[in-house]
Amino acid sequence: MNEWIPVYQATNSLEAHTLKGSLEVSGVTVQLQGEALSGALGELPANAVEVTLLVRAQDLEQARKILESYRRGAGPAWYCRHCGEHNAGSFETCWQCGHESDMTEL
Template identity: 30%
Template structure:
């Protein structure tokens, strides 16, 4: 078992662990509730950490988290059906449900 990274809060740690699990890596969040005792122990020791259960998955897990942290780049697009403008992260129009013409595979 290897620690991948320390998250700033439990929500982010859970998001990261869920993303790793969805990618086929077995990941867990440790130190979930230590923030409640910050001050009794050093605050920098209280943040939740994401760990992979298989040591061989560490490099891939770090790579996936880096990709998750990197903002999606690309061009804004306009829905051909309703004319609504969307950011590059959207593959479907929120207004009418039409798929992006050049929808990237996520």
């Protein structure tokens, strides 16, 4: 029951890490497959290397929802600057306090 399921194919390492971050703040554990061997996060390779995002079966449904909102162009998840609440990228206002998103990048 520790199976990893591919949910998304990123076109490059930067996109993969952006999505991985969005998923992980929502509690989804992500594994990247196919990434270039350069380990340092500070040196993301500029060349396009396709990276597959893998999640575990129990996180699959949630991961798909998050990725779906990403595909719709909703952008990454964000934190409310007013109350600090975490919001999915598809929300334009904070679900907690109604403060408008200024789309602060993580």
